[in-house]
Amino acid sequence: MQSMALAVDxxxxxxxxxxxxxxxxxxxxxxxxxxxxxxxxMQRFAEAHGARLAPHGKTTMTxxxxxxxxxxxxxxxxxxxxxxxxxxxxxxxxxLLMANQLVGQANMAIIASLIEQGATFYCVVDSQENVxxxxxxxxxxxxxLPVLIEVGVPGGRCGCRTQQQILSLAGTIAEEPALSLxxxxxxEGVVHGADPEAGIRAYxxxxxxxxxxxEAAKRFSEPEPIVTASxxxxxxxxxxxxxxxxxxxxxxxxxxxxxxVVHDHGLYRDAQSAVLARRPDLPDGLEPALEVFAQVxxxxxxxxxxxxxxxxxxxxxxxxxxxRRYRETGTPEQLLSVDGWExxxxxxQHTFVRLPKEALDVEVGDIVAxxxxxxxxxxxxxxxxxxxxxxxxxxxxxxxxx
Amino acid sequence: MQSMALAVDxxxxxxxxxxxxxxxxxxxxxxxxxxxxxxxxMQRFAEAHGARLAPHGKTTMTxxxxxxxxxxxxxxxxxxxxxxxxxxxxxxxxxLLMANQLVGQANMAIIASLIEQGATFYCVVDSQENVxxxxxxxxxxxxxLPVLIEVGVPGGRCGCRTQQQILSLAGTIAEEPALSLxxxxxxEGVVHGADPEAGIRAYxxxxxxxxxxxEAAKRFSEPEPIVTASxxxxxxxxxxxxxxxxxxxxxxxxxxxxxxVVHDHGLYRDAQSAVLARRPDLPDGLEPALEVFAQVxxxxxxxxxxxxxxxxxxxxxxxxxxxRRYRETGTPEQLLSVDGWExxxxxxQHTFVRLPKEALDVEVGDIVAxxxxxxxxxxxxxxxxxxxxxxxxxxxxxxxxx
Numbered sequence: 001m002q003s004m005a006l007a008v009d010x011x012x013x014x015x016x017x018x019x020x021x022x023x024x025x026x027x028x029x030x031x032x033x034x035x036x037x038x039x040x041x042m043q044r045f046a047e048a049h050g051a052r053l054a055p056h057g058k059t060t061m062t063x064x065x066x067x068x069x070x071x072x073x074x075x076x077x078x079x080x081x082x083x084x085x086x087x088x089x090x091x092x093x094x095x096l097l098m099a100n101q102l103v104g105q106a107n108m109a110i111i112a113s114l115i116e117q118g119a120t121f122y123c124v125v126d127s128q129e130n131v132x133x134x135x136x137x138x139x140x141x142x143x144x145l146p147v148l149i150e151v152g153v154p155g156g157r158c159g160c161r162t163q164q165q166i167l168s169l170a171g172t173i174a175e176e177p178a179l180s181l182x183x184x185x186x187x188e189g190v191v192h193g194a195d196p197e198a199g200i201r202a203y204x205x206x207x208x209x210x211x212x213x214x215e216a217a218k219r220f221s222e223p224e225p226i227v228t229a230s231x232x233x234x235x236x237x238x239x240x241x242x243x244x245x246x247x248x249x250x251x252x253x254x255x256x257x258x259x260x261v262v263h264d265h266g267l268y269r270d271a272q273s274a275v276l277a278r279r280p281d282l283p284d285g286l287e288p289a290l291e292v293f294a295q296v297x298x299x300x301x302x303x304x305x306x307x308x309x310x311x312x313x314x315x316x317x318x319x320x321x322x323x324r325r326y327r328e329t330g331t332p333e334q335l336l337s338v339d340g341w342e343x344x345x346x347x348x349q350h351t352f353v354r355l356p357k358e359a360l361d362v363e364v365g366d367i368v369a370x371x372x373x374x375x376x377x378x379x380x381x382x383x384x385x386x387x388x389x390x391x392x393x394x395x396x397x398x399x400x401x402x
Numbered sequence: 403m404q405s406m407a408l409a410v411d412x413x414x415x416x417x418x419x420x421x422x423x424x425x426x427x428x429x430x431x432x433x434x435x436x437x438x439x440x441x442x443x444m445q446r447f448a449e450a451h452g453a454r455l456a457p458h459g460k461t462t463m464t465x466x467x468x469x470x471x472x473x474x475x476x477x478x479x480x481x482x483x484x485x486x487x488x489x490x491x492x493x494x495x496x497x498l499l500m501a502n503q504l505v506g507q508a509n510m511a512i513i514a515s516l517i518e519q520g521a522t523f524y525c526v527v528d529s530q531e532n533v534x535x536x537x538x539x540x541x542x543x544x545x546x547l548p549v550l551i552e553v554g555v556p557g558g559r560c561g562c563r564t565q566q567q568i569l570s571l572a573g574t575i576a577e578e579p580a581l582s583l584x585x586x587x588x589x590e591g592v593v594h595g596a597d598p599e600a601g602i603r604a605y606x607x608x609x610x611x612x613x614x615x616x617e618a619a620k621r622f623s624e625p626e627p628i629v630t631a632s633x634x635x636x637x638x639x640x641x642x643x644x645x646x647x648x649x650x651x652x653x654x655x656x657x658x659x660x661x662x663v664v665h666d667h668g669l670y671r672d673a674q675s676a677v678l679a680r681r682p683d684l685p686d687g688l689e690p691a692l693e694v695f696a697q698v699x700x701x702x703x704x705x706x707x708x709x710x711x712x713x714x715x716x717x718x719x720x721x722x723x724x725x726r727r728y729r730e731t732g733t734p735e736q737l738l739s740v741d742g743w744e745x746x747x748x749x750x751q752h753t754f755v756r757l758p759k760e761a762l763d764v765e766v767g768d769i770v771a772x773x774x775x776x777x778x779x780x781x782x783x784x785x786x787x788x789x790x791x792x793x794x795x796x797x798x799x800x801x802x803x804x
Contacts, residue, residue, distance in 0.1 A: 158700035
């Protein structure tokens with residue numbers, strides 16, 4: 001922690017025994033109870049469906065959470081970029097799934113160094129050109145790079161658009177001595193259409209079918225090739241498709257949700273409601289664990305509160321939601337009302353709240369806990385977050401490595 | 403820099419003599435030539451209008467740029483929060499103008515410590531309650547806190563809504579032995595209406611009139627009280643109002659633009675065009691100095707490029723703009739076309755570009771320089787930026803302290 005001290009300019013002054021240890025606000029808070037619940041919940045979900053879990057680490061980029069995910073049983077950590085992989089490996093994560101194309105000499109050099117240091121690494125490919133680039137680079141380094149072919153959809157993001165492209169790319173990979181085809185990868189989050197559920201089920205089935213076909217053609221270099229997909233919204237449909245007969249015992253099915261670990265108060269709360277509606281057999285769902293605490297800065301007009309909280313402090317794809325309020329001199333038990341509080345606008349350093357007429361007890365300095373959507377874009381605002389217990393005691397400082 | 407190494411996970415691997423020194427992309431780049439131009443331009447502008455410059459440091463939170471601003475002649479640095487002030491002071495900035503209310507015991511403690519260490523500090527107040535809180539806190543610490551009354555507008559953000567409130571607040575400040583009333587502060591960026599120019603001129607005049615009235619009533623504790631306003635969009639109107647007779651020689655007029663230092667390719671480019679239209683006498687305007695370099699990751703369909711650049715890398719209040727393209731193996735002179743490239747969407751880690759039909763020479767790995775709006779929300783995505791010369795050689799790593 002010593003080396004972080006200079007870089008941390010938010011939330012690092014503590015005054016003594018009060019709310020969050022009297023930390024400077026705004027501060028981002030992870031609640032330990034819901035965190036532990038979510039860690040166990042998703043691990044059990046994956047295991048119950050015969051899948052491995054490689055949580056997407058880009059959500060938090062918080063090694064202390066990666067370690068908790070591994071301890072809970074995760075098979076590895078998924079990441080989005082080479083520098084993210086380097087950060088995870090530097091903190092002891094040895095199985096890294098980069099769910100993206102590895103592009104650029106410098107990024108390839110980062111990964112080559114990780115493999116030389118003993119990392120088990122996979123990345124995805126979707127073009128002849130990238131396969132040739134990787135083949136040349138890793139041959140020169142005398143290394144073998146395991147790759148997964150990315151299975152895309154027309155109108156989607158990355159990934160091969162047709163089965164013909166996939167088969168052709170598998171052929172090219174076979175021609176590159178420095179590459180090994182370790183499996184298939186997909187991301188159902190970019191499947192759109194009038195009936196997304198049907199579209200995602202069809203996509204997952206397609207992914208499985210192609211995997212089986214490639215295996216029959218002996219295109220994979222590993223005995224139990226990887227088949228992987230799933231974000232945090234539709235993981236149940238992917239798990240169900242992977243659970244089907246063709247994969248079991250012959251493939252390594254890997255789920256990669258990331259946001260589940262702290263869940264949220266927006267996009268993923270809604271997605272989770274949909275999961276539970278589809279799967280009434282599942283035990284009570286994920287719990288939001290991430291909040292940002294901030295203070296009322298100004299009450300300049302009746303019905304208007306300005307909060308010292310901005311785009312630089314909290315995810316704002318959707319407007320944050322006021323959850324609870326405390327008096328600064330109070331205790332965690334002395335909750336004040338935020339009934340009817342409505343966030344109307346967020347600027348770089350300020351949030352506007354419309355207060356209901358009956359909100360007469362609001363004071364400058366009042367502390368408000370906010371929820372947000374989605375977690376990735378809240379975590380990346382902070383160099384550290386506070387892990388707190390039920391009584392809002394700070395138990396640990398969680399350093400991020402964005 | 404040693405202590406930063408672990409925290410920096412983007413852009414810190416270098417391969418040797420190539421574009422940007424072969425740095426891992428994406429990377430944020432500040433062009434030295436336009437930067438130096440902007441530093442001088444705005445300093446001259448302020449001086450030509452008889453005003454001091456206290457550039458808003460929240461834009462960059464980059465002490466290496468604060469120092470360049472001070473060396474160019476700035477009077478001080480403006481900041482938005484107590485932790486930002488602490489970071490600036492820790493890097494040798496001794497005159498700090500916090501253009502926000504100082505709220506919360508922990509934040510007050512940060513500022514008290516800076517004052518004890520010799521900082522010249524000002525913050526703003528807009529409520530009786532906050533004045534009483536500050537009075538109590540700083541009295542206990544045996545310190546004097548200089549404050550500026552914030553002059554707001556109905557429907558705006560913080561700040562007193564009426565002259566009566568301002569006069570009343572000045573009276574309350576006079577009752578607090580630990581506070582001294584050092585001037586008035588406003589922010590014209592929250593003035594709205596059918597004719598914003600007229601609204602801002604009227605607001606600036608109001609600010610000056612109230613300052614003169616408070617001075618006549620001997621409400622200020624300093625011989626040349628501060629009158630300050632201005633962001634980076636309407637600074638010319640504020641400067642003209644401050645240049646008027648009543649302030650000269652009796653007040654310290656302070657302008658606080660922040661974004662000017664690197665300018666942008668969106669909001670502030672448009673605002674600057676409006677400034678130059680209002681003020682044809684001004685020499686050629688500000689130049690955009692901040693770009694993010696990223697690579698083509700996938701070309702999955704004709705007419706579609708996916709760039710390894712996301713919301714975590716670049717400001718996205720407006721969609722980024724593709725400015726130039728290079729082949730990874732090329733030189734800064736070997737520019738490739740981005741004519742007709744249109745960014746259509748940005749996700750956490752990916753940007754979608756629609757390519758024109760004739761864009762046949764695009765390759766996976768091509769490096770694209772992107773411009774964005776606005777700079778504050780690009781700077782805060784990075785723990786360091788690269789200062790580069792005209793040939794894209796990296797001259798300095800600029801560490802940020804968000």
